[in-house]
Amino acid sequence: GGWGCLLLFGMLLCGLLFHTVSQHGTRVDEYSKKPNFIIILADDIGWGDLDVNRPEEKLNNTPYLNLMAEQGLRLTDFHSPASTCSPSRAAILTGRYGLRNGVTHNFAVDSVAGLPLSEVTLPQLLQKAGYYTAMIGKWHLGHNGSYGPTNRGFDYYLGIPYSNDMGCSDIPGYNLPQCLPCDRYGPQRSVHKGCYSKVGLPLIENSSIVEQPLDLWTLTEQYKSAATRIIRNAREQGQPYLLYIALAHMHVPLAPPLSPDACSSTPNGGKVYAASLREMDSLVGAVKSASDDTNKNNTLIWFTGDNGPWEKKCQYAGSVGPFTGKWQTSRGGGSAKQTTWEGGHRVPTVAYWPGRIPANTTSSALLSGMDIFPTLLSLAGVIPPSSRRYDGIDATSVLLHGEQTGHEFLFHPNSGAAGRFGDLQAVRTGKHKAFYITGAAEACGGATGRQQLHDPPLVFDLEWDKSEETPLEVGTPEYKAVAERIARRREELLWDIATDKSVSTADYSTDKSAAPCCDPRHTVCRCHTQG
Ligand SMILES: *[C@@H]1O[C@H](CO)[C@@H](O)[C@H](O)[C@H]1NC(C)=O
Numbered sequence: 280g281g282w283g284c285l286l287l288f289g290m291l292l293c294g295l296l297f298h299t300v301s302q303h304g305t306r307v308d309e310y311s312k313k314p315n316f317i318i319i320l321a322d323d324i325g326w327g328d329l330d331v332n333r334p335e336e337k338l339n340n341t342p343y344l345n346l347m348a349e350q351g352l353r354l355t356d357f358h359s360p361a362s363t364c365s366p367s368r369a370a371i372l373t374g375r376y377g378l379r380n381g382v383t384h385n386f387a388v389d390s391v392a393g394l395p396l397s398e399v400t401l402p403q404l405l406q407k408a409g410y411y412t413a414m415i416g417k418w419h420l421g422h423n424g425s426y427g428p429t430n431r432g433f434d435y436y437l438g439i440p441y442s443n444d445m446g447c448s449d450i451p452g453y454n455l456p457q458c459l460p461c462d463r464y465g466p467q468r469s470v471h472k473g474c475y476s477k478v479g480l481p482l483i484e485n486s487s488i489v490e491q492p493l494d495l496w497t498l499t500e501q502y503k504s505a506a507t508r509i510i511r512n513a514r515e516q517g518q519p520y521l522l523y524i525a526l527a528h529m530h531v532p533l534a535p536p537l538s539p540d541a542c543s544s545t546p547n548g549g550k551v552y553a554a555s556l557r558e559m560d561s562l563v564g565a566v567k568s569a570s571d572d573t574n575k576n577n578t579l580i581w582f583t584g585d586n587g588p589w590e591k592k593c594q595y596a597g598s599v600g601p602f603t604g605k606w607q608t609s610r611g612g613g614s615a616k617q618t619t620w621e622g623g624h625r626v627p628t629v630a631y632w633p634g635r636i637p638a639n640t641t642s643s644a645l646l647s648g649m650d651i652f653p654t655l656l657s658l659a660g661v662i663p664p665s666s667r668r669y670d671g672i673d674a675t676s677v678l679l680h681g682e683q684t685g686h687e688f689l690f691h692p693n694s695g696a697a698g699r700f701g702d703l704q705a706v707r708t709g710k711h712k713a714f715y716i717t718g719a720a721e722a723c724g725g726a727t728g729r730q731q732l733h734d735p736p737l738v739f740d741l742e743w744d745k746s747e748e749t750p751l752e753v754g755t756p757e758y759k760a761v762a763e764r765i766a767r768r769r770e771e772l773l774w775d776i777a778t779d780k781s782v783s784t785a786d787y788s789t790d791k792s793a794a795p796c797c798d799p800r801h802t803v804c805r806c807h808t809q810g
Pocket residue numbers: 391423424425790791792793
């Protein structure tokens with residue numbers, strides 16, 4: 280309902296803009312050409328990892344992203360749709376909450392299925408509208424049979440099917456606990472908690488394994504050259520394109536280029552993380568410069584994250600900035616990835632489009648990764664199927680016209696910290712955030728917290744309490760007004776989902792034979808052509 284109106288409004292606006300431009304008579308071709316889209320999704324990145332989000336600290340880890348923000352728009356109140364990987368990615372590609380698209384928690388190495396085939400994806404719709412669609416990086420929405428990216432709307436794919444800690448590497452990067460390398464000749468010598476030994480992580484091109492086990496240390500270069508090749512080819516073909524780059528950075532194991540001294544027996548964790556951040560940033564810079572060199576004014580680059588830092592990885596986890604979730608941490612446990620505290624889902628976000636997005640601007644509009652779906656479709660002039668309900672909003676006017684409002688209400692689903700996966704346990708509206716259920720992730724050092732139900736809900740004022748430390752007093756007029764509005768909207772949304780005939784159910788079953796394997800005759804499925 281509301282979304283349809285927004286879409287209609289966006290199209291009217293586009294029409295008006297086009298009309299105005301035609302009257303001036305010069306830039307018609309440029310503006311009527313379908314725009315290119317580059318979505319860059321970092322993994323486990325913290326809101327505070329972007330230098331310009333913490334100017335007082337004078338960091339210099341993300342110079343290219345800082346430049347992109349200076350030439351574009353920094354979104355300071357932008358949220359990943361979930362606080363873990365698969366549900367966040369599913370919501371980005373479908374514009375729908377996990378309760379609708381079926382993906383409420385992560386898929387495994389031996390998952391038989393993935394994002395339900397009944398779901399319609401962003402690349403599918405753009406592909407139908409004449410776009411060339413390519414994806415580089417981590418998919419994590421199911422890899423067996425028809426669940427891979429090339430069957431879900433991408434013309435081309437190069438990347439890993441799930442997280443880079445879900446398999447062994449010939450030279451393992453930095454992780455806690457440290458993973459052992461894949462043994463080259465014999466069977467795996469030992470199995471370390473958190474590392475999978477049966478299957479080395481594969482690198483997949485289209486739907487074939489091209490490398491297994493994965494060499495983490497050359498992955499960045501492979502991604503970089505594939506991305507720049509795709510951007511240049513697309514220009515030669517003259518076809519509009521969608522390039523979705525889901526980085527391996529900043530997920531452990533980290534594998535940054537380090538000077539020999541930094542690699543010494545006791546590497547400084549902070550140094551490793553910072554070096555990895557700089558490596559990620561240089562990859563973003565290479566993509567930006569390839570795009571700037573080809574079709575600068577017709578390409579939107581949108582950088583964001585899939586969820587907050589993985590706190591239990593200690594020195595190998597990113598920074599949440601001021602969003603420290605103190606109510607939770609003072610009671611034990613972590614408050615970032617997996618949780619609905621701000622550190623779990625507020626992600627660093629920059630949108631860049633020379634000539635279209637005003638330079639050096641900042642917006643605190645409340646937005647979500649789910650908005651990428653309706654926004655790109657609107658910019659491309661594509662209307663999504665009306666047979667289903669969407670939760671993202673068209674953010675075109677925030678990106679292009681300085682509009683400062685986004686979602687009136689934004690819900691945050693449980694992603695593993697407490698209770699049932701996917702349940703909408705926290706709600707934002709304006710500066711207020713309400714929790715019906717709280718839960719913690721594992722903190723650095725192993726502390727965990729327990730799930731707590733809140734009736735009446737906890738309500739925080741994020742404007743003066745970014746660290747979510749002290750809830751409003753129940754019974755004050757401010758509390759009552761917020762709690763009532765939120766309760767009403769929550770009922771409406773739950774009813775809307777309960778009556779949604781387009782809800783999908785994901786099959787989370789597993790079977791050993793569904794694990795990707797280059798050559799089952801070799802240990803860790805090693806491709807026999809290698810070494
Ligand atoms: C993997 O996908 C193939 C093809 O869709 C299917 O035949 C097979 O049953 C799936 N594997 C498992 C373990 O379900």
